[in-house]
Amino acid sequence: xxxxxxxxxxxxLKEQGTQIARIETEIxxxxxxxRALYETLSTGMPLTNDSNVKEYVKEGYEGNPDLFSIVxxxxxxxxxxxxxxxxxxxxxxxxxxxxxxxxxxxxxxxFQTWNEFKVTWAVFNYITGNSIVYAxxxxxxxxxxxxxxxxxxxMPAQNVDILSGGWRKPVDKYVLDINQTYNIDASNVWxxxxxxxxxxxxxxxxxxxxxxxxxxxxxxxxxxxxxVTAKMYAYGHPPGIISKxxxxxxxxxxxxxxxxxxxxxxxxxxxxxxxxxFTLGKLSYTKIGYDNLxxxxxxxxxxxxxxxxxxxxxxxxxxxNDIKAKAYQSQLLAEKAIYTNRIIPDLTSFxxxxxxxxxPYGDYVLRADYSNIEALQADLVKKAAWLAVGVGVGAYSPNxxxxxxxxxxSDDPAMDIRRIGANMMPIGFDVDxxxxxxxxxxxxxxxxxxxxxxxx
Numbered sequence: 001x002x003x004x005x006x007x008x009x010x011x012x013l014k015e016q017g018t019q020i021a022r023i024e025t026e027i028x029x030x031x032x033x034x035r036a037l038y039e040t041l042s043t044g045m046p047l048t049n050d051s052n053v054k055e056y057v058k059e060g061y062e063g064n065p066d067l068f069s070i071v072x073x074x075x076x077x078x079x080x081x082x083x084x085x086x087x088x089x090x091x092x093x094x095x096x097x098x099x100x101x102x103x104x105x106x107x108x109x110x111f112q113t114w115n116e117f118k119v120t121w122a123v124f125n126y127i128t129g130n131s132i133v134y135a136x137x138x139x140x141x142x143x144x145x146x147x148x149x150x151x152x153x154x155m156p157a158q159n160v161d162i163l164s165g166g167w168r169k170p171v172d173k174y175v176l177d178i179n180q181t182y183n184i185d186a187s188n189v190w191x192x193x194x195x196x197x198x199x200x201x202x203x204x205x206x207x208x209x210x211x212x213x214x215x216x217x218x219x220x221x222x223x224x225x226x227x228v229t230a231k232m233y234a235y236g237h238p239p240g241i242i243s244k245x246x247x248x249x250x251x252x253x254x255x256x257x258x259x260x261x262x263x264x265x266x267x268x269x270x271x272x273x274x275x276x277x278f279t280l281g282k283l284s285y286t287k288i289g290y291d292n293l294x295x296x297x298x299x300x301x302x303x304x305x306x307x308x309x310x311x312x313x314x315x316x317x318x319x320x321n322d323i324k325a326k327a328y329q330s331q332l333l334a335e336k337a338i339y340t341n342r343i344i345p346d347l348t349s350f351x352x353x354x355x356x357x358x359x360p361y362g363d364y365v366l367r368a369d370y371s372n373i374e375a376l377q378a379d380l381v382k383k384a385a386w387l388a389v390g391v392g393v394g395a396y397s398p399n400x401x402x403x404x405x406x407x408x409x410s411d412d413p414a415m416d417i418r419r420i421g422a423n424m425m426p427i428g429f430d431v432d433x434x435x436x437x438x439x440x441x442x443x444x445x446x447x448x449x450x451x452x453x454x455x456x
Contacts, residue, residue, distance in 0.1 A: 027169065043164065043166050047170070047204065047206055053128050053210060070310065077339075078347065079119045126194065128210050134188065172185075195211065315342055319335065319338060383405065388401070397419075
Protein backbone atom coordinates (compact mmCIF):
# COMPACT_ATOMS: atom_id res chain seq x y z
CA UNK A 1 0.00 0.00 0.00
CA UNK A 2 1.45 3.36 -1.04
CA UNK A 3 0.83 6.73 0.54
CA UNK A 4 1.23 9.91 -1.52
CA UNK A 5 2.88 12.06 1.16
CA UNK A 6 4.97 15.03 0.04
CA UNK A 7 8.43 15.33 1.50
CA UNK A 8 9.61 18.59 2.99
CA UNK A 9 11.86 19.13 -0.01
CA UNK A 10 8.98 18.55 -2.46
CA UNK A 11 6.88 21.14 -0.64
CA UNK A 12 9.77 23.62 -0.78
CA LEU A 13 10.18 23.06 -4.52
CA LYS A 14 6.45 23.53 -5.06
CA GLU A 15 6.47 26.80 -3.13
CA GLN A 16 9.50 27.99 -5.09
CA GLY A 17 7.71 27.19 -8.35
CA THR A 18 4.72 29.24 -7.25
CA GLN A 19 6.96 32.17 -6.37
CA ILE A 20 8.78 31.97 -9.71
CA ALA A 21 5.47 31.94 -11.57
CA ARG A 22 4.37 35.02 -9.65
CA ILE A 23 7.58 36.83 -10.52
CA GLU A 24 7.13 35.97 -14.20
CA THR A 25 3.62 37.44 -14.40
CA GLU A 26 4.01 40.53 -12.22
CA ILE A 27 6.20 43.54 -12.86
CA UNK A 28 8.59 44.51 -10.08
CA UNK A 29 7.29 47.09 -7.62
CA UNK A 30 10.26 49.35 -8.31
CA UNK A 31 9.79 49.40 -12.09
CA UNK A 32 9.39 53.13 -12.62
CA UNK A 33 8.91 52.91 -16.40
CA UNK A 34 5.94 50.53 -16.22
CA ARG A 35 4.45 52.55 -13.41
CA ALA A 36 4.74 55.76 -15.41
CA LEU A 37 3.25 54.13 -18.52
CA TYR A 38 0.46 52.05 -17.02
CA GLU A 39 -0.36 53.47 -13.60
CA THR A 40 -3.74 54.62 -14.93
CA LEU A 41 -4.69 51.04 -15.79
CA SER A 42 -7.08 49.41 -13.34
CA THR A 43 -7.99 45.76 -12.87
CA GLY A 44 -10.47 44.61 -15.51
CA MET A 45 -9.92 47.66 -17.71
CA PRO A 46 -9.74 46.87 -21.48
CA LEU A 47 -6.52 47.96 -23.12
CA THR A 48 -6.74 50.37 -26.05
CA ASN A 49 -6.86 48.60 -29.42
CA ASP A 50 -7.57 49.28 -33.09
CA SER A 51 -11.35 49.25 -33.47
CA ASN A 52 -11.09 48.81 -37.26
CA VAL A 53 -9.52 45.32 -37.29
CA LYS A 54 -12.85 43.73 -38.21
CA GLU A 55 -12.97 46.00 -41.26
CA TYR A 56 -9.44 44.90 -42.20
CA VAL A 57 -10.64 41.30 -42.25
CA LYS A 58 -13.82 42.12 -44.19
CA GLU A 59 -12.44 44.61 -46.71
CA GLY A 60 -8.80 43.56 -46.93
CA TYR A 61 -8.88 39.78 -46.66
CA GLU A 62 -12.39 38.81 -47.76
CA GLY A 63 -13.05 41.75 -50.07
CA ASN A 64 -9.81 42.33 -51.97
CA PRO A 65 -8.65 39.62 -54.42
CA ASP A 66 -5.14 41.06 -54.76
CA LEU A 67 -4.38 41.06 -51.05
CA PHE A 68 -6.09 37.70 -50.58
CA SER A 69 -3.86 36.07 -53.20
CA ILE A 70 -0.69 37.56 -51.72
CA VAL A 71 -1.51 36.53 -48.16
CA UNK A 72 -2.58 33.00 -49.13
CA UNK A 73 0.63 32.44 -51.08
CA UNK A 74 2.71 33.65 -48.15
CA UNK A 75 0.70 31.47 -45.76
CA UNK A 76 1.26 28.41 -47.94
CA UNK A 77 5.00 29.07 -48.23
CA UNK A 78 5.21 29.63 -44.47
CA UNK A 79 3.46 26.34 -43.68
CA UNK A 80 5.41 24.28 -46.25
CA UNK A 81 8.79 24.75 -44.52
CA UNK A 82 9.46 21.61 -42.43
CA UNK A 83 9.91 22.11 -38.69
CA UNK A 84 12.15 19.80 -36.67
CA UNK A 85 12.21 19.07 -32.97
CA UNK A 86 15.65 19.43 -31.39
CA UNK A 87 16.92 18.69 -27.90
CA UNK A 88 19.73 20.49 -26.11
CA UNK A 89 22.33 17.96 -25.04
CA UNK A 90 25.46 19.35 -23.42
CA UNK A 91 24.87 22.69 -25.10
CA UNK A 92 24.38 21.24 -28.59
CA UNK A 93 21.15 20.74 -30.53
CA UNK A 94 20.48 17.19 -31.69
CA UNK A 95 17.49 15.64 -33.45
CA UNK A 96 14.92 14.56 -30.90
CA UNK A 97 11.71 12.58 -30.56
CA UNK A 98 8.91 13.17 -28.09
CA UNK A 99 5.57 11.42 -28.56
CA UNK A 100 3.54 14.13 -26.81
CA UNK A 101 5.05 17.01 -28.79
CA UNK A 102 4.88 15.08 -32.07
CA UNK A 103 1.19 14.41 -31.46
CA UNK A 104 0.66 18.13 -30.96
CA UNK A 105 2.53 18.84 -34.19
CA UNK A 106 0.46 16.36 -36.20
CA UNK A 107 -2.94 17.56 -35.04
CA UNK A 108 -2.80 20.64 -32.83
CA UNK A 109 -6.55 20.61 -32.12
CA UNK A 110 -9.76 18.71 -32.82
CA PHE A 111 -10.39 20.17 -36.27
CA GLN A 112 -7.10 21.21 -37.87
CA THR A 113 -4.00 19.54 -39.21
CA TRP A 114 -0.57 20.95 -38.40
CA ASN A 115 -0.32 22.47 -41.89
CA GLU A 116 -3.71 24.18 -41.73
CA PHE A 117 -2.94 25.51 -38.26
CA LYS A 118 0.30 27.07 -39.49
CA VAL A 119 -1.42 28.64 -42.52
CA THR A 120 -4.09 30.14 -40.25
CA TRP A 121 -1.44 31.43 -37.84
CA ALA A 122 0.36 33.20 -40.69
CA VAL A 123 -2.80 34.65 -42.28
CA PHE A 124 -3.96 36.14 -38.97
CA ASN A 125 -0.49 37.62 -38.57
CA TYR A 126 -0.51 39.31 -42.00
CA ILE A 127 -4.12 40.54 -41.86
CA THR A 128 -4.74 41.53 -38.23
CA GLY A 129 -1.14 42.02 -37.10
CA ASN A 130 -1.68 39.49 -34.29
CA SER A 131 -1.48 35.70 -34.05
CA ILE A 132 -3.23 34.77 -30.81
CA VAL A 133 -3.36 31.10 -29.83
CA TYR A 134 -5.39 29.59 -27.02
CA ALA A 135 -2.95 27.17 -25.36
CA UNK A 136 -4.66 25.77 -22.23
CA UNK A 137 -2.20 24.16 -19.81
CA UNK A 138 -2.54 21.55 -17.11
CA UNK A 139 -2.44 23.27 -13.74
CA UNK A 140 -1.28 20.49 -11.42
CA UNK A 141 0.41 17.11 -11.22
CA UNK A 142 3.49 15.74 -12.94
CA UNK A 143 2.32 17.18 -16.27
CA UNK A 144 1.87 20.70 -14.95
CA UNK A 145 2.45 23.29 -17.66
CA UNK A 146 1.89 20.88 -20.56
CA UNK A 147 -0.84 21.56 -23.14
CA UNK A 148 -4.07 19.78 -22.19
CA UNK A 149 -6.17 17.59 -24.51
CA UNK A 150 -7.83 20.60 -26.15
CA UNK A 151 -4.56 21.40 -27.90
CA UNK A 152 -3.83 24.71 -29.62
CA UNK A 153 -6.66 26.83 -31.03
CA UNK A 154 -6.43 30.09 -32.99
CA MET A 155 -8.35 32.98 -31.43
CA PRO A 156 -9.99 35.47 -33.83
CA ALA A 157 -7.73 38.46 -33.21
CA GLN A 158 -10.35 40.89 -34.55
CA ASN A 159 -12.68 39.84 -31.70
CA VAL A 160 -10.09 39.88 -28.89
CA ASP A 161 -9.79 42.43 -26.10
CA ILE A 162 -7.04 42.39 -23.47
CA LEU A 163 -8.03 43.14 -19.90
CA SER A 164 -5.53 44.72 -17.54
CA GLY A 165 -4.70 43.55 -14.04
CA GLY A 166 -3.21 46.90 -13.04
CA TRP A 167 0.14 48.45 -13.87
CA ARG A 168 2.11 45.51 -12.43
CA LYS A 169 0.18 43.09 -14.61
CA PRO A 170 -0.93 45.08 -17.67
CA VAL A 171 -1.83 41.91 -19.61
CA ASP A 172 -4.02 39.80 -17.35
CA LYS A 173 -6.93 38.29 -19.31
CA TYR A 174 -8.00 37.81 -22.91
CA VAL A 175 -11.71 38.12 -23.64
CA LEU A 176 -13.78 37.75 -26.83
CA ASP A 177 -16.33 40.41 -27.68
CA ILE A 178 -18.46 37.56 -29.09
CA ASN A 179 -19.01 36.27 -25.55
CA GLN A 180 -17.50 38.24 -22.67
CA THR A 181 -18.47 35.63 -20.09
CA TYR A 182 -15.15 33.85 -20.32
CA ASN A 183 -11.92 35.59 -19.34
CA ILE A 184 -8.93 33.57 -20.54
CA ASP A 185 -5.85 33.91 -18.35
CA ALA A 186 -2.81 35.33 -20.15
CA SER A 187 -0.75 32.29 -19.08
CA ASN A 188 -2.93 30.18 -21.40
CA VAL A 189 -2.41 32.43 -24.42
CA TRP A 190 0.42 32.46 -26.95
CA UNK A 191 0.47 35.91 -28.59
CA UNK A 192 2.83 36.98 -31.40
CA UNK A 193 2.71 40.45 -33.01
CA UNK A 194 3.50 41.21 -36.66
CA UNK A 195 4.68 44.79 -36.08
CA UNK A 196 4.94 46.80 -32.87
CA UNK A 197 2.35 49.43 -32.02
CA UNK A 198 4.18 52.63 -31.10
CA UNK A 199 1.26 54.13 -29.17
CA UNK A 200 1.53 53.22 -25.49
CA UNK A 201 -1.46 55.16 -24.19
CA UNK A 202 -3.89 52.81 -22.52
CA UNK A 203 -1.64 49.81 -23.17
CA UNK A 204 -2.21 49.95 -26.95
CA UNK A 205 1.30 48.57 -27.50
CA UNK A 206 0.30 45.10 -26.29
CA UNK A 207 -1.55 44.51 -29.58
CA UNK A 208 0.32 44.41 -32.88
CA UNK A 209 -0.23 46.74 -35.82
CA UNK A 210 -1.94 45.37 -38.92
CA UNK A 211 -0.13 46.11 -42.20
CA UNK A 212 -3.56 46.67 -43.76
CA UNK A 213 -4.02 49.73 -41.54
CA UNK A 214 -1.21 51.46 -43.42
CA UNK A 215 -2.70 50.60 -46.83
CA UNK A 216 -6.35 51.08 -45.94
CA UNK A 217 -6.97 53.89 -48.44
CA UNK A 218 -5.40 51.87 -51.25
CA UNK A 219 -7.58 48.86 -50.39
CA UNK A 220 -10.74 50.98 -50.30
CA UNK A 221 -9.88 52.54 -53.67
CA UNK A 222 -9.33 49.12 -55.23
CA UNK A 223 -12.52 47.71 -53.77
CA UNK A 224 -14.59 50.65 -55.00
CA UNK A 225 -13.07 50.30 -58.47
CA UNK A 226 -14.03 46.62 -58.58
CA UNK A 227 -17.51 47.46 -57.28
CA VAL A 228 -18.12 50.14 -59.92
CA THR A 229 -16.87 47.78 -62.63
CA ALA A 230 -19.22 45.05 -61.48
CA LYS A 231 -22.18 47.41 -61.48
CA MET A 232 -21.34 48.74 -64.94
CA TYR A 233 -21.28 45.19 -66.27
CA ALA A 234 -24.54 44.40 -64.47
CA TYR A 235 -26.52 47.44 -65.63
CA GLY A 236 -24.98 47.85 -69.05
CA HIS A 237 -25.11 51.66 -69.27
CA PRO A 238 -22.85 54.35 -67.82
CA PRO A 239 -24.57 56.80 -65.45
CA GLY A 240 -25.74 60.08 -66.91
CA ILE A 241 -28.62 62.56 -67.14
CA ILE A 242 -31.15 62.43 -70.03
CA SER A 243 -32.99 65.75 -70.40
CA LYS A 244 -35.07 67.69 -72.96
CA UNK A 245 -33.38 70.63 -74.61
CA UNK A 246 -36.62 72.61 -75.01
CA UNK A 247 -38.02 74.45 -72.04
CA UNK A 248 -40.97 72.53 -70.74
CA UNK A 249 -40.84 73.21 -67.05
CA UNK A 250 -39.68 70.92 -64.30
CA UNK A 251 -40.89 67.33 -64.10
CA UNK A 252 -43.04 66.25 -61.21
CA UNK A 253 -41.96 63.64 -58.68
CA UNK A 254 -44.46 61.18 -60.15
CA UNK A 255 -43.08 61.71 -63.67
CA UNK A 256 -39.51 61.11 -62.43
CA UNK A 257 -40.57 57.94 -60.66
CA UNK A 258 -42.34 56.61 -63.75
CA UNK A 259 -39.33 57.41 -65.92
CA UNK A 260 -36.94 55.53 -63.60
CA UNK A 261 -39.28 52.57 -63.47
CA UNK A 262 -39.58 52.39 -67.24
CA UNK A 263 -35.83 52.85 -67.70
CA UNK A 264 -34.97 49.97 -65.34
CA UNK A 265 -37.51 47.68 -66.98
CA UNK A 266 -36.52 48.35 -70.59
CA UNK A 267 -32.91 49.41 -70.68
CA UNK A 268 -30.94 48.07 -67.67
CA UNK A 269 -29.30 44.66 -67.54
CA UNK A 270 -26.95 42.70 -69.79
CA UNK A 271 -29.73 41.59 -72.15
CA UNK A 272 -30.69 45.21 -72.88
CA UNK A 273 -27.24 46.63 -73.54
CA UNK A 274 -27.89 47.05 -77.28
CA UNK A 275 -31.50 48.21 -76.98
CA UNK A 276 -31.83 51.90 -77.94
CA UNK A 277 -33.82 54.31 -75.80
CA PHE A 278 -36.92 55.62 -77.59
CA THR A 279 -38.56 58.89 -76.63
CA LEU A 280 -40.16 61.94 -78.20
CA GLY A 281 -38.70 65.39 -78.51
CA LYS A 282 -35.15 66.65 -78.69
CA LEU A 283 -33.07 65.18 -75.85
CA SER A 284 -29.72 65.98 -74.32
CA TYR A 285 -27.45 63.55 -72.47
CA THR A 286 -25.03 64.81 -69.84
CA LYS A 287 -22.27 62.40 -68.86
CA ILE A 288 -21.57 62.15 -65.14
CA GLY A 289 -19.77 58.79 -65.06
CA TYR A 290 -17.44 56.81 -67.31
CA ASP A 291 -17.74 55.91 -70.97
CA ASN A 292 -15.67 52.74 -70.61
CA LEU A 293 -13.79 50.60 -68.10
CA UNK A 294 -10.42 51.98 -69.17
CA UNK A 295 -11.33 55.34 -67.66
CA UNK A 296 -11.74 53.65 -64.29
CA UNK A 297 -8.07 52.60 -64.44
CA UNK A 298 -8.94 49.49 -62.46
CA UNK A 299 -6.09 47.41 -63.86
CA UNK A 300 -3.41 49.99 -63.08
CA UNK A 301 -4.91 50.50 -59.63
CA UNK A 302 -4.77 46.77 -59.03
CA UNK A 303 -1.09 46.61 -60.02
CA UNK A 304 -0.33 49.64 -57.86
CA UNK A 305 -2.11 48.03 -54.91
CA UNK A 306 -0.17 44.79 -55.30
CA UNK A 307 3.10 46.70 -55.24
CA UNK A 308 2.01 48.54 -52.10
CA UNK A 309 1.03 45.30 -50.34
CA UNK A 310 4.22 43.55 -51.43
CA UNK A 311 6.31 46.46 -50.22
CA UNK A 312 4.58 46.38 -46.83
CA UNK A 313 5.14 42.64 -46.52
CA UNK A 314 8.69 42.84 -47.94
CA UNK A 315 7.91 40.56 -50.89
CA UNK A 316 8.97 40.92 -54.56
CA UNK A 317 5.87 42.00 -56.52
CA UNK A 318 7.04 40.11 -59.60
CA UNK A 319 6.21 36.83 -57.83
CA UNK A 320 2.56 37.91 -57.82
CA ASN A 321 2.09 38.36 -61.60
CA ASP A 322 3.39 41.93 -61.69
CA ILE A 323 5.70 41.72 -64.70
CA LYS A 324 6.36 45.49 -64.72
CA ALA A 325 7.84 45.44 -61.21
CA LYS A 326 11.03 43.72 -62.32
CA ALA A 327 13.56 44.21 -59.56
CA TYR A 328 15.54 40.96 -59.62
CA GLN A 329 17.67 39.40 -62.34
CA SER A 330 16.01 36.02 -62.03
CA GLN A 331 13.00 34.25 -60.57
CA LEU A 332 15.30 32.32 -58.23
CA LEU A 333 16.70 35.50 -56.67
CA ALA A 334 13.18 36.87 -56.17
CA GLU A 335 12.09 33.64 -54.47
CA LYS A 336 15.17 33.80 -52.25
CA ALA A 337 14.23 37.36 -51.25
CA ILE A 338 10.71 36.36 -50.23
CA TYR A 339 12.17 33.77 -47.89
CA THR A 340 14.89 35.95 -46.38
CA ASN A 341 12.68 39.05 -46.03
CA ARG A 342 9.37 37.50 -44.97
CA ILE A 343 9.11 33.73 -44.42
CA ILE A 344 12.26 33.22 -42.33
CA PRO A 345 11.56 36.08 -39.87
CA ASP A 346 7.98 34.87 -39.39
CA LEU A 347 9.08 31.27 -38.86
CA THR A 348 11.62 32.48 -36.32
CA SER A 349 8.80 34.10 -34.33
CA PHE A 350 6.66 30.97 -34.63
CA UNK A 351 9.46 28.62 -33.54
CA UNK A 352 10.49 30.79 -30.58
CA UNK A 353 6.90 31.00 -29.37
CA UNK A 354 6.29 27.27 -29.78
CA UNK A 355 9.57 26.51 -28.00
CA UNK A 356 8.31 28.40 -24.96
CA UNK A 357 5.13 26.28 -24.98
CA UNK A 358 7.04 22.99 -24.91
CA UNK A 359 9.47 23.88 -22.11
CA PRO A 360 7.52 21.73 -19.61
CA TYR A 361 8.20 18.67 -21.81
CA GLY A 362 11.96 18.98 -21.52
CA ASP A 363 14.88 20.90 -22.96
CA TYR A 364 13.45 21.00 -26.50
CA VAL A 365 13.54 23.63 -29.23
CA LEU A 366 11.74 23.87 -32.57
CA ARG A 367 13.80 24.74 -35.64
CA ALA A 368 12.88 25.40 -39.26
CA ASP A 369 14.64 23.20 -41.82
CA TYR A 370 15.50 25.11 -45.00
CA SER A 371 17.83 22.45 -46.46
CA ASN A 372 15.35 21.43 -49.17
CA ILE A 373 14.16 24.93 -50.11
CA GLU A 374 15.53 25.26 -53.64
CA ALA A 375 15.60 29.06 -53.67
CA LEU A 376 17.90 29.10 -50.64
CA GLN A 377 20.38 26.61 -52.10
CA ALA A 378 21.37 28.68 -55.13
CA ASP A 379 24.62 29.93 -53.61
CA LEU A 380 25.82 26.53 -52.36
CA VAL A 381 27.84 25.86 -55.52
CA LYS A 382 29.68 29.18 -55.15
CA LYS A 383 30.15 28.62 -51.44
CA ALA A 384 31.52 25.13 -52.01
CA ALA A 385 33.99 26.47 -54.59
CA TRP A 386 35.62 29.04 -52.31
CA LEU A 387 35.53 26.71 -49.32
CA ALA A 388 37.31 24.08 -51.42
CA VAL A 389 40.13 26.57 -51.93
CA GLY A 390 40.41 26.88 -48.14
CA VAL A 391 40.60 23.09 -47.79
CA GLY A 392 43.21 22.94 -50.55
CA VAL A 393 45.57 25.38 -48.82
CA GLY A 394 45.09 23.77 -45.40
CA ALA A 395 42.93 26.54 -43.93
CA TYR A 396 40.02 24.12 -43.29
CA SER A 397 39.77 20.44 -42.50
CA PRO A 398 37.25 18.30 -44.43
CA ASN A 399 34.98 18.30 -41.37
CA UNK A 400 35.15 22.09 -41.17
CA UNK A 401 34.15 22.15 -44.83
CA UNK A 402 31.15 19.90 -44.09
CA UNK A 403 30.15 22.06 -41.12
CA UNK A 404 30.22 25.27 -43.16
CA UNK A 405 28.15 23.59 -45.87
CA UNK A 406 25.54 22.56 -43.31
CA UNK A 407 26.26 18.82 -43.46
CA UNK A 408 26.73 16.44 -40.55
CA UNK A 409 30.27 15.94 -39.32
CA SER A 410 32.07 12.69 -40.00
CA ASP A 411 33.28 10.50 -37.12
CA ASP A 412 36.43 9.59 -39.04
CA PRO A 413 39.41 11.21 -37.20
CA ALA A 414 41.14 11.77 -40.54
CA MET A 415 38.36 14.22 -41.46
CA ASP A 416 39.56 16.60 -38.74
CA ILE A 417 43.11 16.87 -40.15
CA ARG A 418 44.06 19.87 -42.23
CA ARG A 419 46.16 19.01 -45.29
CA ILE A 420 48.27 20.91 -47.78
CA GLY A 421 49.30 20.02 -51.31
CA ALA A 422 52.65 18.28 -51.70
CA ASN A 423 53.70 20.72 -54.42
CA MET A 424 53.51 23.77 -52.15
CA MET A 425 56.54 25.22 -50.36
CA PRO A 426 57.48 28.68 -49.09
CA ILE A 427 58.98 31.10 -51.60
CA GLY A 428 62.80 31.16 -51.34
CA PHE A 429 62.91 27.79 -49.59
CA ASP A 430 66.38 26.29 -50.23
CA VAL A 431 66.56 22.52 -49.85
CA ASP A 432 70.36 22.55 -49.99
CA UNK A 433 70.77 24.32 -46.69
CA UNK A 434 71.44 21.98 -43.82
CA UNK A 435 68.66 22.93 -41.43
CA UNK A 436 65.93 23.08 -44.04
CA UNK A 437 67.20 19.92 -45.73
CA UNK A 438 67.02 18.08 -42.42
CA UNK A 439 63.41 19.26 -41.90
CA UNK A 440 62.59 18.14 -45.43
CA UNK A 441 64.09 14.71 -44.84
CA UNK A 442 62.10 14.35 -41.62
CA UNK A 443 58.90 15.20 -43.49
CA UNK A 444 59.78 12.62 -46.15
CA UNK A 445 60.25 10.01 -43.45
CA UNK A 446 56.79 10.86 -42.13
CA UNK A 447 55.32 10.25 -45.59
CA UNK A 448 57.19 6.95 -45.87
CA UNK A 449 56.19 5.75 -42.42
CA UNK A 450 52.55 6.47 -43.15
CA UNK A 451 52.75 4.97 -46.66
CA UNK A 452 51.88 8.30 -48.27
CA UNK A 453 52.95 8.17 -51.92
CA UNK A 454 53.24 11.93 -52.56
CA UNK A 455 56.58 13.30 -51.34
CA UNK A 456 58.15 16.74 -51.36
